[in-house]
Amino acid sequence: MGVINTLTNITDHPRIGVSEAEYDRIRENLKYFEGKFKDVTYRNTYGEIRHRPYTSLNMAQVLVRRMASLLVNEQMTFTIADNKSADEYVHDVFSKNDFIKNFERYLESGLALGGLAMRPYVDGDEIKIAYVQAPVFFPLQSNANDISEAAIATKTTTVEGQNTVYWTLLEFHSWNGTKYVIDNELYRSMDDNAVGVRQTLSANEIYANLADHSELDNFTRPLFVYLKPFGFNNRDITSPLGLSIFDNARSTLRQINDAYDQFH
Numbered sequence: 001m002g003v004i005n006t007l008t009n010i011t012d013h014p015r016i017g018v019s020e021a022e023y024d025r026i027r028e029n030l031k032y033f034e035g036k037f038k039d040v041t042y043r044n045t046y047g048e049i050r051h052r053p054y055t056s057l058n059m060a061q062v063l064v065r066r067m068a069s070l071l072v073n074e075q076m077t078f079t080i081a082d083n084k085s086a087d088e089y090v091h092d093v094f095s096k097n098d099f100i101k102n103f104e105r106y107l108e109s110g111l112a113l114g115g116l117a118m119r120p121y122v123d124g125d126e127i128k129i130a131y132v133q134a135p136v137f138f139p140l141q142s143n144a145n146d147i148s149e150a151a152i153a154t155k156t157t158t159v160e161g162q163n164t165v166y167w168t169l170l171e172f173h174s175w176n177g178t179k180y181v182i183d184n185e186l187y188r189s190m191d192d193n194a195v196g197v198r199q200t201l202s203a204n205e206i207y208a209n210l211a212d213h214s215e216l217d218n219f220t221r222p223l224f225v226y227l228k229p230f231g232f233n234n235r236d237i238t239s240p241l242g243l244s245i246f247d248n249a250r251s252t253l254r255q256i257n258d259a260y261d262q263f264h
Helices: 020-034 059-071 084-096 099-113 247-261
Strands: 040-043 049-052 116-123 126-133 137-139 150-160 163-176 179-189 196-199 213-216 225-227
Touching: 020 059, 020 099, 020 247, 059 099, 059 247, 084 099, 084 126, 099 116, 099 126, 116 150
Parallel strands: none
Antiparallel strands: 040 049, 116 126, 116 225, 137 150, 150 163, 163 179, 179 196, 179 213
16 A cells, blocks of 8 residues: 555545545534534624524533433443452553543543544553544444444644644554554644645654554454444444434434524
């Protein structure tokens, strides 16, 4: 596979196996989750064009918060049966990460946007848990419905003179036979709407210590776990990504919001 030098969208990368339309859908769901909509344009009694904020009831956020609290809450318990040491270790890691509280919070995003990934990382001598939300999680080309390979995007900014520079790190997790492979690619752009031109990892000191390519032995599962709401993706039947719990009810949510907005 040739080296990719420039990307507009992350989905333009040949290793990514999901269409940009799926991420357009995720971005639309994000609007409903955030309750952010375009201003209302109207003509006043003097015939003048005016604008006002659209007032949303934000039922989407209320819905996912309620569902997340039912699925995961501080009363939840779990046990790893027949392995006391593993059970104690996992409980210790979860306790240090305040897992139940944080997972419940991020689960709201997973239910609203159709998916959530988690992966561990090492911080000093402790294991931490990173939450990867749907807009920055990209299944790879070789996957079907079981996502065992994926790219995770991390976006940062720096300032050069009076200009803001946008950086995107693509962290590819894949398999080469029995070896677990991690590839890192860094892109730089002056435009927030474009991924940009590929750079060496040393171009940004944040990523200077990362390896371009690593192969790891003794892995049987990927370093991430991907969760999605139950149900088939009827918006793209070839996509391994999940649907928001309100994906098929956006028109109803919009009608509720419109009715509420008319009182303002």
